Amino acid sequence: MSNDHKLRSQEWFGRKDKLGFIHRSWMRGYPTAVFQNKPVIGICNSWSELTPCNSHLRDVAEAVKRGVWAAGGFPLEFPTISLGEPYMRPSSMMFRNLMAMDVEESIRANPIDGVVLLCGCDKTTPAQLMGAASADIPSIVVPGGPMLRGMFKNKEIGSGTDVWHYWDEFRAGRVSEEDWCELESCMSRSVGHCMVMGTASTMTSLAEALGMTLTGCANIPAADSRRNVIAQDSGKRIVEMVHEDMRPSQILTQDAIENAIRVDMAIGGSTNAIIHLVAIAGRLGIKLPLSLFDEISRTTPMITNVVPSGEHLMEDMFYAGGIPVVMKHIASLLHENAVTVTGKTVGENIALAECHNPSVIRPLDNPVETEGGTVVLHGNLAPNGAVIKQSAATKHLLNHTGRAVVFEDHDDFMARHDDPDLDIDADCVMVLKNGGPIGGPGMPEYGNLPIPAKLLKQGVKDMVRISDARMSGTSYGTVVLHISPEAAIGGPLAIVQDGDKIELDVENRKINLLISDEELEQRLKTWKSRPRHYDRGYGRLYIEHTLQADEGCDFDFLPRWAGQGELDLTEEEAAKRASENLPLAF
DSSP states (O other): OOOOSOOTTHHHHSOOSHHHHHHHHTSTTSOHHHHSSSOEEEEEEOOOTTOGGGTTHHHHHHHHHHHHHHTTOEEEEEEOOOOOTTTOSSOGGGGHHHHHHHHHHHHHHSOOSEEEEEEOSTTHHHHHHHHHHHHOSOEEEEEOOBOOOEEETTEEEOTTHHHHHHHHHHHTTOSOHHHHHHHHHHSOOSSSBOSSSSHHHHHHHHHHHTTOSOTTOTTSOTTSHHHHHHHHHHHHHHHHHHHHTOOHHHHSOHHHHHHHHHHHHHTTOOTHHHHHHHHHHHHTTOOOOHHHHHHHHHTOOBOBOBTTTSSBOHHHHHHHTHHHHHHHHTGGGSOTTOBOTTSSBHHHHHTTOOOSOTTTBOOTTSOSBSSOSEEEEEETTEEEEEEEEGGGSOGGGSEEEEEEEEESSHHHHHHHTTOTTOOOOTTSEEEEOSOSTTTTTSOOSOOSOOOOHHHHTTTOOOOEEEESSOOOTTOOSSEEEEEESOGGGTOGGGGOOTTOEEEEETTTTEEEEOSOHHHHHHHHHHOOOOOOSOSSHHHHHHHHHBOOGGGTSOBTTSSGGGTOOBOOOOHHHHHHHHHTTOOSBO
């Protein structure tokens, strides 16, 4: 450990002038010796009672503080906005960029030498990683962990996935109102985020795969005492990282991001991970084309048998060995020399990992699926790409041609999809427009369109559904998502009509509207845009500056590759910024 470099916080607390007097005097209740010449560690807490997944993070923060104190640092907890998936309207995704900006600017503006990021719910993890990547001071992630498994009539149930399943059964008349009410009380029985491989579990797992958590951190259940132990260890480690000047830009490399994509495919992760990884990479100036995701998907077997692509829950995955075992099983496909926050390489971190349940985490030669969970599609309906979670789809529908039944937006869908007179059958393709970043607005999780009630009663359990929206990582079905460019800006999805034939061919990665090029061009010429949702405030900022799904849905002025390059500094200015631990690029 080296203590040669100057602590950033001493620009506030180490001054001998009036400002130094003010900064020290306002730190009431602490003797000067506590924060002078010791690393000041910010604990970036996304705790909120409106974010149930993160409602226990105050306790986790206390464990982190114990570790910081023990290592000779000075912990200071600070809040950021918190994004609760169940409650936020129109979509928590709309506010991911706002939280990322909040995290970045809170770090940048304050006397912090290193930061511990406390996250859990879907968008809180990528938002914190995006903000920390841009601020680029030593950072470590401590997720809150998944809930304990739900239980209903001695059957394990998982949040999200079983809600969709039993809701369909209830609408079809196969589940009683009494059982439906009992299910409500059984689903979420502890603190923590969704206990299936939804977006929350996916993104915390990928934080570990990226090298941004301590080894084995991601999958520990929120209610398990080991969660606070590893939080305390993380508090100790961040103090060491400050002395080592180990920053996100040294960890979040191209190799690390490719490792995260591999792990995402191996665990059958949420389709939302693609958007978030593209956005995180963009903050480091790394462009991730969708073709890279598909290339890695084709060569990465899915080995994790977890709902919604498998049978088990996140608690079982942790007991089986968690992400370290997944990474060890696919080690031959990883960049094992990638550096992590532990100060060791990926290979060193996973060397001693052991699988305790091969039914949950399969060996590479006995995978759940021979390819990755998510694949990328292209075609005249999605020139810039679309995604489908093939591991959670119905196999015979992965190659399907059907008649389009079109819904112009979510309100139109909700008004008509259960109409007994709706002209639809099991072979049709349900099409939802205007669910993307601009059209949603905020790209809500509308994509897993519920099957019409009359078809559920006939025993139909899945249909091909396509949209420019997202879906919850807990969802399942043959659902094509993230169609880009979206309908609201005149993408080809905007001109699909009832009765058009649509071809889905997952093996060949195609999604096509079966009309002539001339007809497609003519329809696009007559397309007219809709009024935008906002004319002021954050909503207007979002509508005017958000990128499309294939570009990560970040704001166009935040990724480094979008014009945020190195500053025009003299050598003297650059040396001064380096000595003050300030980034050379924004």
